[in-house]
Amino acid sequence: MPNEAATRAQPQPAPQTGLAVRLAARAGALAGHTSSLAPGFVQGNLAILPAELAADFLRFCQRNPKPCPVLGIAEPGSPHLPELGADLDLRTDLPRYRVWSRGELVEEPADIRHLWRDDLVAFVIGCSFTFEHALIEDGIPLRHVEQGRNVAMWRTSIACAPAGPFAGPMVVSMRPFRPADAIRAVQVTSRFPGVHGAPVHLGHPHMIGIGDLSRPDYGDAVEVLADEIPVFWACGVTPQAVIAAAKPDFAITHAPGCMLVTDLRNSALAVL
The missing domain is CATH 3.30.2040.10 (PSTPO5379-like domain)
Known part of the structure; x- marks a missing residue:
């Protein structure tokens, strides 16, 4: 009979789709960066701000498309972006987040459901x-x-x-x-x-x-x-450097390297 503890200790295969990565992050099974996961699927940076700052931040992204190419913007209060992925929840589906208060990093949680508010607007920005x-x-x-x-x-x-x-x-x-x-x-x-x-x-x-x-x-x-x-x-x-400099009362970003993995294919973003 196989040793049950040894079986549990076996390394699990890396998630190969955007949905698989998101579900693994949601379950707490991912803690590190996502660069080698789900090859071929678009990954995105995350910035979440109060609605009163969203228009200014969007204009910032539009004026700086090289570092801030916008892939999607959620409706105020919504943690979902169905155009980027099925069963996608921005509160749980990244391995790690950063929480900012007046420009200071105050928390790096694996889940932000406890921090979610109805006035928050989420931006997903293209990733290298x-x-x-x-x-x-x-x-x-x-x-x-x-x-x-x-x-x-x-x-x-x-x-x-x-x-x-x-x-x-x-x-x-x-x-x-x-x-x-x-x-x-x-x-x-x-x-x-x-x-x-x-x-x-x-x-x-x-x-x-x-x-x-x-x-x-x-x-x-x-x-x-x-x-x-x-x-x-x-x-x-x-956006992390810019948000830190702007010192808003509250903001959330991804932790560096801990991206949102979408259902979009990389090939969909290629310009021939």
Whole structure:
């Protein structure tokens, strides 16, 4: 007879669809980043604000489409976005959230049902995990994926266009490539403007205010080898930096790397 405890300890296969990832997060079975989960399905960043700030935040996203490409906006008070996924609940379906009060991070819960209010408006913003899948399919290696790490991200000296109380620096994510792969990465990611599109900077991190590639503001550092250059994309963590700077009384975002996985296919966002 098989040992029941050993059977329970067996690692479970990674969820392969958006719905499977959401249900696993809802059940408390996911705690880490989602970059390697449900390949081929669109993932999104999350920002939740009181309705009185929603119009200004939408204008901010419209003025800064590279870091803030909007995939969906929920109705006030609704945690559902049926156009992004069946049985989708924004209160439970991400592995981890961040709760902000006057610009300070006050909580990182796995479930926000206890915090939900009728005046909250949720925004889902495009995520680089979509174009990462396209890069991998094109044969371009991604070191942080190979090492099981979250992508490295920094606040930069690139200013976003302001809207109402929302203003601040663009956040970028970085992937190191040999020059030939960097050129191909530009070509591949340019096909996905709805999830950040082409890079905003190549090489020379100091030119965008990054002093040390070994110390990212978010995510995990990866080595840049001598024959590689760092390539930087606008990042959907930008709203966190902007919300922290605006200091609203209350806001919720995803924890870096802990995305909403939708039912949309990456191919649906490709521009030929």
